Ligand code: HEC
Ligand code: HEC
Ligand code: HEC
Ligand code: HEC
Ligand code: HEC
Ligand code: HEC
């Protein structure tokens with residue numbers, strides 16, 4: 273952190289005094305103490321309040337800023353963007369602004385956004401999508417310098433701010449306490465990382481890590497100034513431990529992608545750039561509590577799960593959908609106006625993500641019952657029958673070949689007793705052996 277705030281404050285006071293504005297800057301807090309006693313207490317009892325970082329230090333604006341307004345003798349803005357925090361927290365702001373989080377507001381071109389706008393409508397894109405991802409904050413055309421009600425309040429993680437910066441630090445650091453204690457807890461990420469398409473919070477809660485955390489929260493030393501795993505605490509890892517916090521060899525990072533090797537979001541998972549390096553950084557966290565062999569075992573099983581989902585379901589489902597689209601077989605012209613599109617969407621966007629994310633973060637129920645179980649049900653009993661209903665020779669031939677010749681799918685036409693015997697003898701498991709080898 274850059275400790276320049278006192279200089280900033282002094283300069284402001286000097287500037288204010290010379291312009292006869294000293295009163296306003298000093299009075300921000302006392303006037304608002306009366307008006308918003310809750311807000312005032314949050315600030316007063318925070319690290320900022322304790323260390324004399326005042327209202328004006330964050331809300332100060334330049335007359336040129338589109339959202340600046342005159343307020344009892346001072347020029348301020350209501351929005352406090354990463355650029356404003358960067359005056360004192362340069363490193364954190366730089367990392368946050370280059371992370372994947374910062375681009376989360378750029379979703380308008382996505383299939384998700386199209387779906388929300390056509391099947392839903394604009395209010396749901398604003399109150400739903402944009403409250404997690406971040407919207408573009410605009411100025412009210414009728415009230416210059418006031419924020420448009422359609423676009424604010426918003427504290428989405430990739431909010432597009434009028435000053436050109438991206439993100440919103442108070443997505444994770446609730447104002448006006450800005451407490452790290454709160455930011456370190458899993459509930460903090462859980463505002464956005466939950467639900468049918470990315471249930472990280474639920475997976476964490478069912479995992480041994482979540483159990484150890486909730487059972488030992490009082491031993492987590494959450495208030496500590498430094499929070500180095502294995503030194504300041506040891507009972508359990510939280511989201512922050514694995515994705516952001518410091519270890520004895522790694523500094524804390526505000527770029528949440530730094531330790532991730534696969535991307536589990538797209539229909540077919542891919543490795544990220546420099547994935548081995550990123551995987552190494554994550555493993556270095558694990559090794560504070562586990563042995564290398566144990567951690568290798570986890571990744572071995574996780575990789576095989578990603579391969580299983582990719583090879584058995586995602587690739588053929590995608591090939592079938594591509595044929596349907598290319599041949600123009602669907603009844604309705606618009607995307608998402610046909611049930612087969614919703615089935616394919618749920619297969620990868622909901623069910624398939626749950627399976628992969630469950631395996632990544634040790635949540636067995638999400639890996640199978642909310643995961644591959646749903647994928648298999650959808651694939652065999654919704655997507656394939658729907659695809660066959662088009663009576664297209666090429667598509668039918670593709671499906672016939674898959675189900676008759678691909679050893680992962682031939683079970684459908686075999687007698688149960690034969691399959692049970694093949695499971696017992698290990699014969700059926702051999703079909704999947706390549707996945708373990710490939711991923712090793
Ligand atoms: C004399 C009392 C008083 C003083 C001094 C004062 N405020 Fe306010 N503030 C208010 C009132 C009343 C409102 C409600 C909106 C309005 O009347 O502008 C408000 C609103 C605000 C808002 C929200 C504005 C919006 O429309 O979103 C912010 C941010 C704010 N004040 C910050 C500050 C800061 C920073 C200072 C110190 C430079 C300050 N206030 C000084 C009384 C005060
Ligand atoms: C550490 C920086 C920081 C300090 C110090 C700070 N604020 Fe804020 N304030 C913020 C942030 C961040 C927001 C959220 C605005 C946004 O959406 O970008 C905010 C929002 C607000 C709002 C509008 C939102 C609401 O809940 O009504 C008011 C009013 C406000 N601050 C007043 C104050 C006052 C008064 C003080 C001093 C007692 C103060 N702030 C001190 C960062 C700060
Ligand atoms: C004028 C300088 C200044 C500005 C602007 C500022 N901070 Fe701070 N911040 C500080 C200081 C000083 C501390 C206390 C550091 C310490 O205790 O070592 C602090 C501490 C923090 C902490 C740690 C709190 C804790 O519980 O330990 C967080 C989180 C934080 N700031 C976030 C923000 C965010 C987000 C913004 C913008 C909305 C912001 N700060 C704006 C100076 C500033
Ligand atoms: C994805 C959630 C998230 C976002 C967004 C976020 N932070 Fe943090 N931040 C955290 C967590 C978690 C910690 C505590 C990590 C730890 O101590 O292990 C933290 C810690 C901090 C600290 C204390 C650092 C220290 O060395 O004690 C500061 C300062 C801070 N953040 C500033 C910011 C600023 C500025 C922004 C916006 C540019 C921001 N944060 C955005 C989650 C976030
Ligand atoms: C509850 C918060 C939340 C809501 C509401 C939400 N999302 Fe998301 N979205 C997320 C999170 C979290 C991720 C990232 C999950 C991951 O990486 O595992 C994500 C991922 C995405 C992605 C994938 C990005 C990529 O690069 O692969 C797109 C596109 C997207 N969301 C668009 C939308 C749209 C459009 C809406 C509204 C229809 C929406 N989201 C609603 C939280 C949300
Ligand atoms: C306000 C909503 C929100 C909060 C809070 C939030 N995230 Fe995210 N996160 C998202 C969205 C949205 C995405 C997907 C980004 C995109 O579509 O560009 C995402 C993506 C991610 C990714 C994937 C990064 C990558 O490079 O692939 C990780 C990891 C992540 N978040 C971890 C966290 C952690 C850990 C926390 C809490 C400390 C957290 N997030 C808090 C909304 C949020």
Ligand code: HEC
Pocket residue numbers: 458461462465472473474476481509510511512514515531532533534535536537551554629632633
């Ligand atoms: C024990 C460490 C650990 C904990 C605790 C943990 N994660 Fe993860 N997380 C991982 C690992 C390992 C992966 C997979 C990394 C890879 O692919 O290399 C992952 C992957 C992710 C992804 C990427 C998903 C994608 O779409 O590509 C997100 C987002 C995420 N975690 C968020 C969270 C959130 C939010 C929490 C808390 C509710 C959390 N994690 C708790 C270790 C952890």
Ligand code: HEC
Pocket residue numbers: 479480481484501502505506507508509513514554555557558559560561562567570571634
């Ligand atoms: C702060 C310590 C800590 C860190 C860091 C940590 N774990 Fe754990 N892990 C635990 C504890 C405690 C358990 C529960 C042991 C038990 O119940 O016997 C556990 C259990 C597990 C299990 C067993 C799951 C089960 O259901 O049996 C796996 C696998 C695992 N961890 C992998 C990892 C991986 C991979 C990482 C790094 C991405 C990691 N852990 C990081 C403490 C940690």
